[in-house]
Amino acid sequence: MSVTTIGFDADDTLWHNERHFQLTQAHFAALLADHADPEHLMDRLLEAERRNIGHYGFGIKGFTLSMIETAIQVTEGRVPAGVIAEILDAGRDMLRHPVELLPGAEAAIAALEATHRLVLITKGDLLDQERKLAESGLGERFHAVEIVSEKTPETYARAFATHGHGPERALMVGNSMKSDVVPAIAAGAWGVFCPSEVEWALEAAPAPEGAARFRTIATLDELPRLVKDLG
Known part of the structure; x- marks a missing residue:
């Protein structure tokens, strides 16, 4: 056979592929540095991704939505609009990244x-x-x-x-x-x-x-x- x-x-x-996610996660951690230490933030983000796969599937768009959800959670709903905008920009940058x-x-x-x-x-x-x-x-x-x-x-x-x-x-x-x-x-x-x-x-x-x-x-x-x- x-x-x-x-x-x-x-x-x-x-x-x-994954290294682009890692770089974006580092940027995300810097944006939320005043609200959560990087390790705790990454744990929360991973939990959100695991929860959301069934809703959003795999890929950058679901990852971006999970970052926004995590930012809202760790700031107890006080995340600035400017931070949300930067997260959305980071997701768009990933979607434009050369292969x-x-x-x-x-x-x-x-x-x-x-x-x-x-x-x-x-x-x-x-x-x-x-x-x-x-x-x-x-x-x-x-x-x-x-x-x-x-x-x-x-x-x-x-x-x-x-x-x-x-x-x-x-x-x-x-x-x-x-x-x-x-x-x-x-x-x-x-x-x-x-x-x-x-x-x-x-x-x-x-x-x-x-x-x-x-x-x-x-x-x-x-x-x-x-x-x-x-x-």
């Missing part, structure tokens, strides 16, 4: 696109993900693009059945153990973990060390060799 379809995550697998490909991303896709069906499977805000894909220059090299609200075993089973020969002959590579690796393996595919420099706490999960279809690579440069070895 050779691999015929390869699924790629987008954010922090093909291009930088920066990660090392090995373009080379890996170039090496695999002629021999395998490539599918981008990413979650997040539809407009922002479409913008980043267009700016990345990689869009036309994928056979299909799936922008989903959540990544579950059912998501991967459907995507790989629709765009390939089913999950048994598919491989998913990404930086999130929780979203890219564990559910892909549960669907019957190979799950390849490619760690990023910064991990979002809500995407952390234990590695499926006992799973026969679990693999780890340091960078995407290693992916073509791994795919070849798997057959």
Whole structure:
């Protein structure tokens, strides 16, 4: 059962993403320095993000709304309008930030696109993900693009059945153990973990060390060799 379809995550697998969130969080902490220490503020923000994912989904817009909610909470409703305006500006700056490909991303896709069906499977805000894909220059090299609200075993089973020969002959590579690796393996595919420099706490999960279809690579440069070895 050779691999015929390869699924790629987008954010922090093909291009930088989480470090922009980290920089914005540092700015947010500076704005609220008179009301909460940075560690406490980040804990409150993470709680808000966890609460709000079901309402706003993943992405910059939900993150911005969570920052505003946290600012209101830690100031007991006294947050100045100027601070809210700066938070909104920070969110817009993130939405305008140029796409920066990660090392090995373009080379890996170039090496695999002629021999395998490539599918981008990413979650997040539809407009922002479409913008980043267009700016990345990689869009036309994928056979299909799936922008989903959540990544579950059912998501991967459907995507790989629709765009390939089913999950048994598919491989998913990404930086999130929780979203890219564990559910892909549960669907019957190979799950390849490619760690990023910064991990979002809500995407952390234990590695499926006992799973026969679990693999780890340091960078995407290693992916073509791994795919070849798997057959």
